[in-house]
Amino acid sequence: MKKEKSIQLIQDLSNARGISSFEDEVTALFKDEVKDAGTVTEDHMRNVFVNQPFNSGDRPVVELDAHSDEVGFMIRAIKPNGQMMFVNVGGWAMVTVPAQKVKVRNHDGEWLSGIVSSTPPHFMTAEERTRLPKPDELSIDVGASSAQEVRDVYGIEIGAPVVPDVTCEYNEKSGLFLGKAFDNRIGTALLAATMNDIATEQLDVDVVAGLSSQEEVGDRGAEVVVRKIKPDLAIVFEGAPADDTVMPDYLIQSGLRKGPMLRDFDSTIVTNPHFQRFALDVAAENNIPVQRSVRTGGGQDGAIINRYNGAPTIVISVPVRYAHTPYCFIALEDYQNALELAKLIIKKLNANVLSNF
Template identity: 50%
Template sequence: MDKTKTIERIMRISDANGISGFEDEVLSVIREEGKDFGTFTEDRMRNLYLWRKENIEGQPVVQLNAHTDEVGFMVKAIRPDGMLEFITIGGWIPTNIPAHLVRVKNQEGVYIPGLVASKPPHFMSEAEKKAPLEIASLVIDIGAVSAEEVINDYKVGIAAPVVPEAMCTYNEKHDILMGKAFDCRVGCSSVLSTLEELEGQKLAVNLVGDFSSQEEVGTRGSIVSANTIKADIAIVFEGCPADDTVVPAYQAQTCLKKGPMLRHIDSRMITNPRFQRFALDLAREYGIPVQEAVRSAGSTDGAPIHLSNDGIPCIVIGVPVRYAHTHYGISSYCDIENGIKLAIEIIKRLNESVIRGF
């Protein structure tokens, strides 16, 4: 695998703007990156499908899923003083939001800079300083002084999508990526890299890349994509919240630089235990580091996928992401690489008989 090319791909996809329902820019980058690997189709949910060019009619279908949307915000109202009230898109903790730069998409399709602002401490009462932070007390300031300026000069209206302002960087010495939307743009990149590494190889299965929309607001896109692809088996790539800095070491199951995480359960899916064991055994056979996790919360596109049609065996290959659902995430390239390696070895071993055994 070409490391430089892979990192550049991750950067391009990460930097693209695309909250839930507004993933168009992300899809444009994916189309450019994957144009040599097969044929693209798109549905009205903005799910993007990449059908491998070497597919042979009649073979079992493997769905390679990753979602394209990122958490962000949407303009709710424009105050007379030019401040923008907003709602959250996806799961946010209020204390992670203020004093960060954002990009606000105006009606001409241009993203303009803004700052998430709150009442300065100089003007707060003691009661206000001690009160829990609420989204309603925050605004986005784009530098305007009136609602008229916002609408007429900045061309910003209500329902404008807003994304975090962050550019992806890579520290080669420490093998660390920092940037926004690693949940799940590292997954999108991994789907493309998996298809790229298998290019020209003879397989006993057909591959479909599924770049689904609106995962962050209820795994909505994959409900449609699962019924479109009608796969026999699925691998979901995900950027998963790392826990190595927030729980005792003995509880940590999603640590940086210890390999991708394969969950046995989360709030909406019990992973097919036979497919899960198959994947874990292959990781051990090929010396690919992996982590196992039992999760009581959270979910992925695996939730609707594994319940679609007559039930689809599904595993999740999760790349640890520190500080997911904030402006910046931290991931390690080695975890991304090992997730791709595992997916490749799984796909090479799959055939109709093996899949039927799950």
Template identity: 50%
Template sequence: MDKSETIELVKKFSNANGAPGFENEPAKIFDDYCQKFGETSIDTMQNAFCKFNGNTGNRPLVQIDAHEDSVGFIVQAIRPSGLIKFVPLGGVVPTNMPASRVRVRNKNGDYLPGIISTKPPHFMTAAEKGKVPEIADMSIDVGTTSRQQTIEELQIDTGCPIVMDVTCQYYEYNDMFLGKDFDDRIGCAAVVKTLETLQRKKLDVDVIAALSAQEEVGLRGAYVTARKINPDVGIVFEGCPCDDTFEPDWLIQTGMGRGPMLRDMDTSFIANPAFEEFSDQVATKLGIPHTRSVRTGGGVNGAAITYYNGVPTIVIGIPVRYEHTEYNWIKLSDLEDSVKLAVGIIEELNKEILESF
């Protein structure tokens, strides 16, 4: 896959609609790309799998993971005015939401544009100007004037999913993408590129890759994929929030252009220490820039895979600025370095090394 093909891959995943529970589009993209790498399938939860062509069935099994969903919303009810009352799917905060563009999938499967509505400042009291409304008080405006029009003409009602409305762009001058949902669509792209690179490698392990559903609402898909795959070791790609725009340099643990981040812990997960150190050593040996992180918030699929029989698992984080908001920045070189690290780790894994974990 050359640079232009990689850029197109990232754009496709970023532009795909896939709120938790509604991941059909990213699952289909993964399936289309990966059929040449192995046996693919999509289950009823929309978890997508690729059983690698080179597998023998008698070697240790590596699960490569990324989650295909992104934070979004779901329609709770339609107000008399035609505005939509909604609830979040995943972790969002009110300060990041007003005036954002969104797409609402109606009952016919069409995505229609909308805006998270705001009161014009002309009508705000002094107190309102200094306060962010609660999510329960927000609405989405899809351009209608009545409840009947929203429900009957637009076919939007309770249960319809809502995603951010952003088209991904790549900027050559700074090697950056500006788009939506890089948590974790950039991880999805990394899984595809890893499988493509592994085709040219001689391995001592078998590989099954999976894009898991519903991570943003409790790591639900990864609990299912781990049981189905039954791995001996797990490698998770995750779009990880950058802290390089607000932390002092000595405390930055995920920075744009600083390469992959190996996550030691967060509120859900502690990496297998031996596997973590092994991966750090591989990155150093290959000259891959990387960081380590200890996080006091967040959760990752590494937890769900670890909880399945104590599988040794690491998380390779790809830096993302402004996660869980309308627009995200990522750097192409960080994606490439993350893939290099995963490939380098898998190339060196064998039965004896796994037993040392």
């Protein structure tokens, strides 16, 4: 994929709005991007499937996975004064939530601007000024002064999805993107680009892409996708939290501009060591920089896929600084190296290779 097209795709996916179960904008973009890459279908859970054109049905099946949803919020209740209580959808640290500008979707599908509000410092007690606000002390304000105004004028209801209001930027000089939702819109971009780039390849395996929904609330889409694809092997594309601003040098395992990260372990998966070694060897043979990680927490769709019939699974991640906040950095070169590595791995796969994993 050409650089200019990659940049536009990443920006468009970052800007798309889609918390768990509300991924419609993302799936629409993805389906349009891969419409010439194979047979494309979508289920009622907002999972999207792409079958490579030369799949024969009698070869090992390789699943390529990414998830489409982002962390956000949902309206829980509307107070008499027009302030709206909300719940977190996905993992948020409270320190990053107050004072965000957000978009709230009303019942007509319009996205309305609002802010995450809290008690102004002028009205805080001395104790309140020294601690983070509690979730119930925060609200979302769209400028309304009554619950009736929220419902009748703004058209917002309980259950409305909410996302950070951020427009993705690309800096040509640094090669960095600054935007929201790179967990996991960068994985979504990798999934689309990989399927497009192998669309005309005569491979020795059948390749099926599964863009899964609702990962941020428990890998729910992946549970459905893996049962439909029934893979013999899987590659998961992720946007992994970068650690190069919070860890000492000897513990950095997902730094920007250091290449994609291949995880050996997290709280949900022990990566198949044979497939992992194969991927690392492919990277070394082709001078592709990679990073390895052993995480003490975290999780992703690969654990669900691996537990289904034991399919060997690796995770190729683009490092994301400040993941699960409204503003994140990623490096274009990490994305490009991840894409190249994935394609080289896929082209080397066959039944004999898989038997050694």
